[in-house]
Structure formats: C-alpha cells, structure tokens
Amino acid sequence: MENMVNVYFFGKKYSVPGDLTIMTAMEYAGYTLKRGCGCRHGFCGACATIYRIKGQNELKTCLACQTQVQEGMYVASIPFFPTDKRTYDINEIKADQRVMMELYPELYACIGCNACTKACTQGLNVMQYIAYAQRGELEKCAEESFDCVGCGCCSVRCPAGISHPMVGLLARRLTGKYIAPKSEHLENRVNEINSGAYDELIEAVMQKPITEMQELYNHRDIEK
Amino acid sequence: MFTPDMLESIKKVEATRDARMGMEPRRMTAEEKDELLKAYHPDYRAEGFKEIKIGPNKGQKAPVELTDLLHSNSRLLGSHIDLNKIDYDVDVLVIGGGGAGSSAAIEAHEAGANVMMVTKLRIGDANTMMAEGGIQAADKANDSPVQHYLDAFGGGHFAARPELLRRLVMEAPDAIQWLNQLGVMFDKDTDGNMVTTHGGGTSRKRMHACKDYSGAEIMRTLRDEVINRGIPVVEFTSAVELLKDEKGQVAGAVLLNMETDDYFIARAKTVIIATGGAGRLHYQNFPTSNHYGATADGLILGYRAGAPLLYQDTIQYHPTGVAYPSQLFGALVTEKVRSLGAMLVNCEGEAFMHPLETRDVSAASIIRECTTRGKGVTTPLGSGVWLDTPMIEMIGGEGTIERRIPAMLRMYLNYGIDMRKQPILVFPTLHYQNGGLEIGGEGFTKAIPNLLVAGEAVGGIHGRNRLMGNSLLDIIVFGRNAGKAAAAKAREVTLGTANLNHIEEYAAMLNDAGVAQAGVSPLLLPNYARHER
Numbered sequence: 001m002e003n004m005v006n007v008y009f010f011g012k013k014y015s016v017p018g019d020l021t022i023m024t025a026m027e028y029a030g031y032t033l034k035r036g037c038g039c040r041h042g043f044c045g046a047c048a049t050i051y052r053i054k055g056q057n058e059l060k061t062c063l064a065c066q067t068q069v070q071e072g073m074y075v076a077s078i079p080f081f082p083t084d085k086r087t088y089d090i091n092e093i094k095a096d097q098r099v100m101m102e103l104y105p106e107l108y109a110c111i112g113c114n115a116c117t118k119a120c121t122q123g124l125n126v127m128q129y130i131a132y133a134q135r136g137e138l139e140k141c142a143e144e145s146f147d148c149v150g151c152g153c154c155s156v157r158c159p160a161g162i163s164h165p166m167v168g169l170l171a172r173r174l175t176g177k178y179i180a181p182k183s184e185h186l187e188n189r190v191n192e193i194n195s196g197a198y199d200e201l202i203e204a205v206m207q208k209p210i211t212e213m214q215e216l217y218n219h220r221d222i223e224k
Numbered sequence: 225m226f227t228p229d230m231l232e233s234i235k236k237v238e239a240t241r242d243a244r245m246g247m248e249p250r251r252m253t254a255e256e257k258d259e260l261l262k263a264y265h266p267d268y269r270a271e272g273f274k275e276i277k278i279g280p281n282k283g284q285k286a287p288v289e290l291t292d293l294l295h296s297n298s299r300l301l302g303s304h305i306d307l308n309k310i311d312y313d314v315d316v317l318v319i320g321g322g323g324a325g326s327s328a329a330i331e332a333h334e335a336g337a338n339v340m341m342v343t344k345l346r347i348g349d350a351n352t353m354m355a356e357g358g359i360q361a362a363d364k365a366n367d368s369p370v371q372h373y374l375d376a377f378g379g380g381h382f383a384a385r386p387e388l389l390r391r392l393v394m395e396a397p398d399a400i401q402w403l404n405q406l407g408v409m410f411d412k413d414t415d416g417n418m419v420t421t422h423g424g425g426t427s428r429k430r431m432h433a434c435k436d437y438s439g440a441e442i443m444r445t446l447r448d449e450v451i452n453r454g455i456p457v458v459e460f461t462s463a464v465e466l467l468k469d470e471k472g473q474v475a476g477a478v479l480l481n482m483e484t485d486d487y488f489i490a491r492a493k494t495v496i497i498a499t500g501g502a503g504r505l506h507y508q509n510f511p512t513s514n515h516y517g518a519t520a521d522g523l524i525l526g527y528r529a530g531a532p533l534l535y536q537d538t539i540q541y542h543p544t545g546v547a548y549p550s551q552l553f554g555a556l557v558t559e560k561v562r563s564l565g566a567m568l569v570n571c572e573g574e575a576f577m578h579p580l581e582t583r584d585v586s587a588a589s590i591i592r593e594c595t596t597r598g599k600g601v602t603t604p605l606g607s608g609v610w611l612d613t614p615m616i617e618m619i620g621g622e623g624t625i626e627r628r629i630p631a632m633l634r635m636y637l638n639y640g641i642d643m644r645k646q647p648i649l650v651f652p653t654l655h656y657q658n659g660g661l662e663i664g665g666e667g668f669t670k671a672i673p674n675l676l677v678a679g680e681a682v683g684g685i686h687g688r689n690r691l692m693g694n695s696l697l698d699i700i701v702f703g704r705n706a707g708k709a710a711a712a713k714a715r716e717v718t719l720g721t722a723n724l725n726h727i728e729e730y731a732a733m734l735n736d737a738g739v740a741q742a743g744v745s746p747l748l749l750p751n752y753a754r755h756e757r
Contacts, residue, residue, distance in 0.1 A: 037345075038345060038346065038515060039354045041556065044353045193395075220374060
C-alpha cells in the first residue's frame, strides 16, 4: 500500500494516501462536497479549514485545497462564516478616513492580538492592513490586503468581531475608483469608439474574405 | 521538492539559460501550426468525440462526456412538481454566479428590472475567480479594436462569428472603464497608464491585469456590487430545468436546493444562462484548471429546451497546467508567466518553441515534446516540460515574480518549490470550452426569443480557439449586454402557462434514437467521492 496517513474528519478517523490534499482526502474518504469546495485551486476561499495535529496544542487554519494531509490531523471545515459586510453605494461614498469609521467602526476595537495575521491562509499581514484602515491609509490597506481570498479565517479568530476581508475589499474598491490615477489613454479610446471613429474600419475588416484575413493575420507586425 | 531525476534535468536547463536569454525562438509558420494541431491537439483525437443523435445539432460531434449528458434524460422526467406554485417571480432570472452572471445582474438592475441570481455553489465560485493573467482591450495609442479583431479572429482560426467578435473588441475599452469605475484595481504606472503585456497570439501589448489575481479582483468587486445593490442571490441552488410556455418562450426554471433536495419554481420573463464551462467533465481524462461546478449544466438546459450549440467540438487545453507536484495537478499556471519572459524548455534544456504561440498551438507542441519526441520530464502522474521561471527575474529584475505573479509564487512555495530560483513543470490542462450555445449579437438564443446566454456558455465569440484575456473580457461585455437586453425584453414579454412538455418530448427523441443513458443530466457536481462498495 502507498504511504497512508491517519486523519480525523470531524473527529472520525480515516486512513488516506499521504500525498493528497485535505480536500481530495475527504473525497477519498467518501465525502461528496457541497459546502466548503469552490475553485479547488486556492483563489476563492470556499474551503477555509481549521485543524490541530494530535498531541500538539496549536490550532491552525488553512485552505483545504492547498494543504497536504499529515498524520494525526484533526480537521474541521468552516463551511460558512457570518462575515458582516456593510452595504454602500460606491458612487456616494468618499475615499477618506471617515468612511471606515462609518462603515466598520469595530475596527477601532482591535486589541492588537495579531490572531488575524496568524490565521491568514495567504500569509498576509492582516493586522497591519487593519491598522492602515484605522488610520485612513486606504491605498496601503488595499495593497496589503490585495492577495486576500476572503476565506474568513481571520474573522473567525478575531476577538473584536472585525470582518477583515470586507474592510480590505472596501479599501480596494475606493483605491481602484478614487485614489489610483486616471487612465487617460483609456478614456480617450472609449470616447473615440463612442464617436464612431472605428465604425467604418471594423465594418471593412468584417467584410473581408477569409483568404485576405489569413494573409493579414499571418503577416501582421508584432510589437516587441 | 523535485525528484533527483528532475534536479538532473534542471541542471541542463540552467546550462542553456544564459544562451537563451538573448534570443527569441522562431514562431511557427501557418503550415507548421496546422500540421502540429492535426497531429497532436486533443480536438483531433477521434476517440474523444461522439455523434449527437438528437436535437438541433444532430449528426455533429461533441466530446464523449458531453454527448453522454446530452443523451441523458431530465431528473424531472415523470415527476409531479406543481409548476403553478411560484416561489420566485421576477423579470430576469440569471442562472450562474460568475462574472457573466454578476455583470448581467448588475446591468439588469441598473435598467430597473426585478432580477435575481441563482447559483449552485456561492456567488463567485466560478472560473472568473480563477482567471489569473488578465483582460484584453485595445486602449493604447499603437493599438486599435481592428488590430484586436485581427488577432482574435486569426487566433480562433477565422471561425468567430463576426457580429460577436465585433462587439467583443469594440466594447472592450468601455468594459475596462466600467470595471475601473466599480473600483477594480488594475495595474497602472504612476501616471495612470495601464501596465499591459502580450498574451499568446497578440500583436500588441493589450493585456491589462491585477497582478495574477485579475479574475479574482474583478469577481470580488462584481460580487460586492451585486450585494450592495440588494440583488437577491439564491446560493447552493441549481437550475435543473428551464420552464417553457405554450408560446414556445422560456417561462423560468425549476430550481433544486443542493442541500435539502427540495424543488422550487422561479417564474421569469427572461432567463440568462451564465453557467460557465465544462472542465469538470474531464474530457479525454485531462485534469482541469476549472472550478468545482464546471459541468456544462447550461448547455444541457438550453439544448433540451431547443437552443442549438455552436463549436461544441472545440475545447481549449491551457498549455501550462501544473504537472508537478501532484497536489496541484492541473492547476493553472498563468500565461502571464510567459508574457513576463519565461520560456518553455524540454528535458534537455532546449527552448523547443516560441513561448507566446496561441494556446492550442502551444498545448499541441508540449504534447508532441512529451510524446513522440520523448523530451518530456517524467512525473508521478505523467510528464511535463519546464517553464523556465528564473528568466523572469533576470529580465525584469529581482522581485518581479513576487510583484507581478504572487499567486503563482505562493502556490509553489506551499510545496517547497521556489519558482524564482528553479523552473517549474507544466503540461496542458483542460481550461475552456470554446463552443457553447449559439447567440446573436444581442445575446439572445436564436431558437427561443426570451432566452439569453452569456459568458463561457456561449459559442462563437472566439471561434475554434480563444486568446488569453479574451474570456474575462467576454464575460463582462456579453454579461452586461445580456443584462440590459433581458431587462428591456422583459417589458414586452407576456408569459403563458409554464410547462415541462419539452422534457417529455426530449425523452421520446432519445428513446426513438435508442441512445438514452442510464443517468440524468445536468450533472451539477462531478463524482469525486470514492466509495469502496
């Protein structure tokens, strides 16, 4: 038999091949996943998982799809966590310090325990981006939180009840919309298209016979 | 961690790296590409396909697994659900919670329609979330929508429907602007210029990105906007059949709560199918880069209701899926890795092709290298070729990988592989369905007047191969259009009485053709659970 390890899903013991991820090991054990499984490649945050290795005290968090099983792993998935997202009209709010105070006042109840950072499955400095949000440094908050997949492990561990992924998301939307410099070339091109500048050209290319298009395609110049 | 044999091969890659740094491998001629595709692309493997025996595409081929689902009956056949007990009554029903569905819902809402979304997992559990490399738009001075059209048309083997491709390229800059105004954080320089790169088959650098979380950044922003607007999203609920009325219109859908197995009826004046792709059908036993729910459900629903498919026999295999380690098998390695300078290199350290050929050509070339040429690197699950990632840092400077493709770096570091210092092993992975339900320029199916399709479930936008960055673009362009068109159409639709007669008629056709499969469709979720007995 291949290298098998003993893992415990919700306290129940299963022997599974040691090269599987937690997610594929659950399927190997016979689970048909509905909750707790999304993209399966580490981008969607659906498979937030909490585990402890038998005999060790430390409680760990991970994404089930990105984590290999280990001997003696006690696993509990977090199929849903009641994250507290505040709603707003992106066109009405402003990119200033007040916005965080108004929408996420519990930010200021942060006790600096750093449990969020320790729980982050992406290895982000979560407490740091919360600190940026508190200070109204939205752009820094956006950058620091950019790789967040929204699994919510930080929020699960937070004694202040902060919904960190939602704070980062707000900071990013404000940064993308209001703080980042405008793209002049983009606005120009949209205006050109709207004014009909390309209408005839595109019609002409659509009408060309395939042989002519092949010729154009095969000999087009390619930007270095 | 690499095996000793792999480490030996890495030495050969390192030995040729300096010499490769200054050169650009030759691009293949049109004839070379044609021959390569015919010999090595999975679309040309006859045993992977089967003839569709009933319905509008009768006599045409589709992948075996898709044909089997098309040859299956509805799970509602013979059931006695009360179709007149309406649980949801809306103007616009959006089936699918990815980028296309969310864009459609936002625009339908903006147009004043009563819109709801239904999705079998969560909103955002979709291929959109996993798109890494970027989104195309011709918005730079040296570029134009016409050039974009030419690249996409040629890259798709001149098979795209011109009216659809025209929309794609002409509405691309507006799509980027719309996303930017919703708050998507595109990579820009300090003057606001978009940082753009090449993708395979592009002739201008028009790939806009948000690091290598491009799709995730777009998806989480769209999701946030859907929630802010208060658009109802019914999660963990599948649409298992379209409802029709006596006028031949769609009249909504039968929904299935995935957790309780209860059925619900949604009545809708217009329906948008935005159910995405089919990677989890694992055509020809390929691994896939797709999300868990990519099982072609919308194609089944639409086809059973009478809507034809287009190019259902053409599939995109992304050239660079993870070949090793096995825990990541089939996961996407973004094309941006090659945009940033990494070359494809065989086990002998030879750059065997230009790294930015189109995806179908690149995939076929890697398959040739690993099969008849015998220049692949053996892995526990097959073989692969090297993607020489340390070149990225040599070209762009130290820190380029962490700054531009952090998701890739993180994914490999989890398994002890530092792509900044060592190359990575890749092999093609099932990535995208080029075909799907046929639509006209306004997004409506040609057979059913109030049924629309958007996103990966559509066929014909890209032809027989799709360029990198044109899928994130198409879900936005065609998602938005579908939302607007559905909202407008809903004002003029008067629904009759809902029925499921079409599933009975479909069953009769299957019966007459003698091809009915034992199972039911749509599949909803892949069968991954292992049961010993």
